Amino acid sequence: MECGIIGLPGAGMTTLFEALVGDKARTGAGHGPKPGIGVATIPDPRLAVVARHVESRKVTPAMLTFVDIPGIDVGKGGSKTGGLLAAAREVDAICHVIRCFESAGERAGRRTDPVGDIRTLDEELILADLALVEPAVDRAARPARAGDPDAKARCALLTRVLEALNDGRPARSIGELNPGDATILRSYGLISAKPVLYVANVGENDLAGAPEASRRVADHAAEAGGESIALSAKLEAELAELAEPDRIQMIEALDLSEPAIGPLARAVNRLLGMVVFYTTSPKEIRAWTAPAEASAPEAAGIVHSDMQRGFIRAECYNVEDLEQHQSEKAIKAAGRLRSEGKHYRLRDGDVMRFLFNV
Numbered sequence: 001m002e003c004g005i006i007g008l009p010g011a012g013m014t015t016l017f018e019a020l021v022g023d024k025a026r027t028g029a030g031h032g033p034k035p036g037i038g039v040a041t042i043p044d045p046r047l048a049v050v051a052r053h054v055e056s057r058k059v060t061p062a063m064l065t066f067v068d069i070p071g072i073d074v075g076k077g078g079s080k081t082g083g084l085l086a087a088a089r090e091v092d093a094i095c096h097v098i099r100c101f102e103s104a105g106e107r108a109g110r111r112t113d114p115v116g117d118i119r120t121l122d123e124e125l126i127l128a129d130l131a132l133v134e135p136a137v138d139r140a141a142r143p144a145r146a147g148d149p150d151a152k153a154r155c156a157l158l159t160r161v162l163e164a165l166n167d168g169r170p171a172r173s174i175g176e177l178n179p180g181d182a183t184i185l186r187s188y189g190l191i192s193a194k195p196v197l198y199v200a201n202v203g204e205n206d207l208a209g210a211p212e213a214s215r216r217v218a219d220h221a222a223e224a225g226g227e228s229i230a231l232s233a234k235l236e237a238e239l240a241e242l243a244e245p246d247r248i249q250m251i252e253a254l255d256l257s258e259p260a261i262g263p264l265a266r267a268v269n270r271l272l273g274m275v276v277f278y279t280t281s282p283k284e285i286r287a288w289t290a291p292a293e294a295s296a297p298e299a300a301g302i303v304h305s306d307m308q309r310g311f312i313r314a315e316c317y318n319v320e321d322l323e324q325h326q327s328e329k330a331i332k333a334a335g336r337l338r339s340e341g342k343h344y345r346l347r348d349g350d351v352m353r354f355l356f357n358v
């Protein structure tokens with residue numbers, strides 16, 4: 001699963017990307033004309049709860065892949081814009097960064113226009129989707145008229161999408177889809193169909209003073225069927241560079257509870273339809289992500305294919321139980337340790353021990 005970071009040129013995508021992935025493994029320059037790709041850890045207060053109450057030598061957070069897509073110069077068209085849009089078609093979710101900070105330096109004096117900027121890029125994405133959907137409807141129409149059931153379903157779905165796009169609404173606005181239609185729609189890689197998080201990138205001295213811009217971004221997000229968050233990418237990048245004790249000190253000085261990349265990464269994970277589960281052993285406590293609808297054996301397969309193949313059952317409890325009872329032993333004594341079979345559906349925050357035999 002990948003999340004693409006997009007925006008108009010200079011909105012702060014690369015700054016945010018670097019705050020997220022730090023100096024962890026990544027390819028691509030990030031500042032160049034090509035997308036950069038990197039892996040971010042998902043900051044997770046619940047993982048800290050597990051680590052506090054379960055003895056282990058190592059704690060490993062879950063990961064999320066981000067793609068830093070260079071600013072899309074709307075109206076320019078051409079192969080460069082085409083390439084950037086193509087990169088955005090490949091990802092599973094979108095972070096749309098909006099400049100809400102007054103820029104210094106070479107771009108000095110540019111007024112901010114968060115809502116105008118959002119509309120500009122969203123309209124470009126809708127046009128790009130229209131260019132895909134219009135010919136696709138035409139292609140499906142003839143076999144649909146001839147009675148081909150697949151083509152009929154495809155044609156009906158695409159016609160609904162086409163109506164929305166022609167109205168200037170994103171493809172995601174057509175609402176909940178049945179699994180078949182969702183699969184068909186996904187195969188087109190429509191950018192406006194992807195789950196989106198709007199990121200209001202406010203000035204680093206303006207965290208508290210940015211309600212106006214972030215409120216307007218939040219309003220637009222609601223309209224466009226997405227979520228929103230306000231942060232300062234520059235401040236996040238500075239926080240990410242600090243060593244742990246300095247970081248904690250700075251977070252306290254700024255009166256924050258944690259860096260904003262925490263809520264951002266968790267929001268993206270949610271948008272991707274993923275939940276988090278944990279495994280514990282004396283060697284390692286680890287957080288993993290799994291599709292929200294995953295069964296216990298499917299979750300086991302994320303940890304190791306042998307565990308899925310030879311799945312017997314899972315012993316499990318939830319982080320909530322750990323918060324209440326403070327130790328695995330106390331959870332067991334309280335009768336909260338569950339034994340779950342192969343039909344069990346994972347719940348967000350489950351701590352799983354897989355019993356298997358291969």
Ligand SMILES: Nc1nc2c(ncn2[C@@H]2O[C@H](COP(=O)(O)OP(=O)(O)OP(=O)(O)O)[C@@H](O)[C@H]2O)c(=O)[nH]1
Nearest residue numbers: 009010011012013014015070071101202232233234
């Ligand atoms: N003051 C301030 N400056 C920022 C912030 N975020 C980014 N910048 C500045 O804006 C400029 C562009 O930042 P980048 O992160 O490279 O922007 P980008 O969106 O990746 O731009 P392109 O990919 O080149 O279109 C840099 O000079 C950043 O230092 C912020 O939150 N506050």
Ligand SMILES: [Mg+2]
Nearest residue numbers: 013014030070
């Ligand atoms: Mg960039």
